[in-house]
Amino acid sequence: MGERKKFYITTPIFYVNDKPHIGHAYTMIVADILARWHRLRGEDVFFLTGTDEHGEKIQKSAIAAGKTPQEFVDGIVDRFKATWKALNISYDFFIRTTDENHIETVQKFISLLQQKGDIYKGEYEGWYCVSDETFLTELELVDGKCPYCGKPVERVKEESYFFRLSKYREALLDHYKENREFLSPSFRAQEIINRVKEGLNDLSISRTSVTWAVPFPGDNKHFVYVWLDALVNYISALGWPEGEKFREFWPADVHLIGKEINWFHSVIWPALLMSAGLPLPRMVFSHGWWTVDGKKMSKSVGNVVDPMDLLSRYTDDEIRYFLIRSMPIGQDGDFSEKALAERVNGELLADLGNLVSRIIAIADKADVSFLGENILEKEINIEKIDKAFEKVDINAALEEIWSFIRKMNKYVDSTQPWRLKGEELSEVMYNLLEGLRVLSILLYPFMPRTAEKIASQLGTEITSLDDCKFKPFNGKIRRGEHLFSLVKVP
Ligand SMILES: [Zn+2]
Numbered sequence: 001m002g003e004r005k006k007f008y009i010t011t012p013i014f015y016v017n018d019k020p021h022i023g024h025a026y027t028m029i030v031a032d033i034l035a036r037w038h039r040l041r042g043e044d045v046f047f048l049t050g051t052d053e054h055g056e057k058i059q060k061s062a063i064a065a066g067k068t069p070q071e072f073v074d075g076i077v078d079r080f081k082a083t084w085k086a087l088n089i090s091y092d093f094f095i096r097t098t099d100e101n102h103i104e105t106v107q108k109f110i111s112l113l114q115q116k117g118d119i120y121k122g123e124y125e126g127w128y129c130v131s132d133e134t135f136l137t138e139l140e141l142v143d144g145k146c147p148y149c150g151k152p153v154e155r156v157k158e159e160s161y162f163f164r165l166s167k168y169r170e171a172l173l174d175h176y177k178e179n180r181e182f183l184s185p186s187f188r189a190q191e192i193i194n195r196v197k198e199g200l201n202d203l204s205i206s207r208t209s210v211t212w213a214v215p216f217p218g219d220n221k222h223f224v225y226v227w228l229d230a231l232v233n234y235i236s237a238l239g240w241p242e243g244e245k246f247r248e249f250w251p252a253d254v255h256l257i258g259k260e261i262n263w264f265h266s267v268i269w270p271a272l273l274m275s276a277g278l279p280l281p282r283m284v285f286s287h288g289w290w291t292v293d294g295k296k297m298s299k300s301v302g303n304v305v306d307p308m309d310l311l312s313r314y315t316d317d318e319i320r321y322f323l324i325r326s327m328p329i330g331q332d333g334d335f336s337e338k339a340l341a342e343r344v345n346g347e348l349l350a351d352l353g354n355l356v357s358r359i360i361a362i363a364d365k366a367d368v369s370f371l372g373e374n375i376l377e378k379e380i381n382i383e384k385i386d387k388a389f390e391k392v393d394i395n396a397a398l399e400e401i402w403s404f405i406r407k408m409n410k411y412v413d414s415t416q417p418w419r420l421k422g423e424e425l426s427e428v429m430y431n432l433l434e435g436l437r438v439l440s441i442l443l444y445p446f447m448p449r450t451a452e453k454i455a456s457q458l459g460t461e462i463t464s465l466d467d468c469k470f471k472p473f474n475g476k477i478r479r480g481e482h483l484f485s486l487v488k489v490p
Contacts, residue, residue, distance in 0.1 A: 006046070007038035008249040012257050013050040013095060013233050015133075016076040017061045020083045021297065022335055023258065023290050025307040026323045030287065030394060031256050032089045033324070036445035037389050037397075040465045046249045048237050049084070050095030051077050055133045055226035059212040069212045073098065083307050088316045088448055095237040097214075097229055105236035106229050107217040109276065110205075113163065114218075118275045124160035124204040127153040133226045135204055148260065161206040161222060168271035169200050175270065175280065183266055184285040184392065185330035188259065192266050203268060231269045235278070252281035254392060259286040285392050288332035297335075305335055314487065317447035318344050324446065328395050341489040347402070352450075353484040355409050359432050360457050362417050363477045366429040376411065376435040377470040380404040385442065386465070394446075401442050408435050433458065433473040441468050450483055 011031045014024050028049065035047035053073040062072035077096060084091065095102060113119050127136040129146035136146065136153060146153050176183055176193055183189035206222040207213065214229050216222035234255065238246035257265050265284045273280055292303040310319055322340045325347070327333025381400060388396040417428045437460045444451035444462045455462050459476030 005043045007043045008252045011049040013052040022305040033445045049091045052230045054213045102236045118164045125157045128156045160204040162202040165203045166200045251279040262286045317450045349484040368430045370427045370430040374470040379407045
């Protein structure tokens with residue numbers, strides 16, 4: 001046995017100016033599936049999430065709510081944590097940018113960049129979108145408004161510290177060239193490469209007018225730009241620079257993000273790391289956006305989907321399954337409750353639930369001592385699933401698993417085990433029970449509770465990928481409740 005592999009996966013730290021919606025939930029579910037898969041592989045996994053709690057927008061939202069910024073963010077953080085618990089998200093650490101340790105780390109990081117000669121004082125003059133906490137140039141504005149959210153922008157003219165981002169243009173382009181999977185999925189890479197080729201402006205990294213922020217080290221007039229503060233979370237959570245976790249887990253294997261923050265993660269963050277002399281993450285993977293019933297999700301339209309509301313009508317596993325199935329990873333996806341209900345009644349109840357209840361009902365009566373070759377073994381390609389996971393292609397992995405479910409159902413239909421007796425029944429059930437045991441392990445990252453229910457009815461356990469080899473079935477059948485119930489299609 002060689003050294004155990006490690007796997008460090010992060011989600012963005014979510015901006016807590018409002019409660020979580022299905023976009024946040026999707027990111028968390030994808031990260032959770034990856035983390036659980038790598039744990040099944042026997043790797044040491046560190047799954048990080050958290051909340052981004054500083055900035056002008058939060059300062060303003062707190063005032064509007066009649067609270068101090070700290071009171072305001074504490075309430076919303078509780079809501080995020082409750083939602084992740086209800087969706088069975090297995091993160092290892094939850095970082096908050098208001099944590100004392102994080103604040104000190106940000107200051108230490110900036111001091112290091114100063115020592116490297118990459119920070120200088122100048123004057124920032126330009127536009128600022130409070131809603132996105134983003135500096136904008138005149139050229140970026142669309143009809144004088146923010147190109148991202150369409151809201152009016154503020155004119156900002158103030159003294160500011162700058163990071164020499166422009167210095168890293170060549171090094172970034174070289175890195176993209178030599179590390180093809182760094183910008184993932186590949187179809188999003190060219191856009192970033194083209195923009196970097198056009199040239200990079202130095203980045204304003206401090207404000208004097210925003211005080212709900214990390215104090216800038218060595219200058220009490222200045223506060224750290226919220227994005228710099230936020231990005232440092234990926235190393236402060238590991239206890240950089242001295243922490244044992246930092247030595248064990250850095251660099252990140254996957255920074256999972258939404259495409260709207262690709263620039264910060266694929267350009268600014270690697271440049272900051274280069275300046276600090278730290279290794280770069282293996283992959284920045286940006287996923288797409290959700291529409292709801294074909295329309296953009298927005299507060300003003302009133303179509304924002306709250307996962308807690310969905311959880312009052314559907315189980316965590318049903319929501320997890322639907323969100324993954326409905327968004328080909330990297331592309332955009334559409335949410336509709338009708339489609340969710342249809343998938344529950346179709347794929348979950350008719351395909352999977354039915355398969356399990358048919359097998360368990362007959363298994364009670366069968367002797368499974370047949371010891372021949374398992375005919376279902378060739379119907380599932382576990383290596384293909386594992387390879388798909390390497391590329392974060394969880395849709396391809398799930399598709400392979402689902403095709404196995406359909407093949408098992410066909411096998412039940414064609415052999416009709418309820419009509420069989422003796423050795424014939426023994427052979428068919430020998431194949432099916434072991435197939436179901438392997439399936440329970442493969443399904444676990446996607447639908448952990450359902451997978452555990454299947455294993456419990458088989459009297460087996462969810463262990464590791466090594467146990468996905470077909471062998472004689474040695475569980476003990478315990479009939480249980482049905483996995484899914486018919487839901488009303490709205
Ligand atoms: Zn904006």
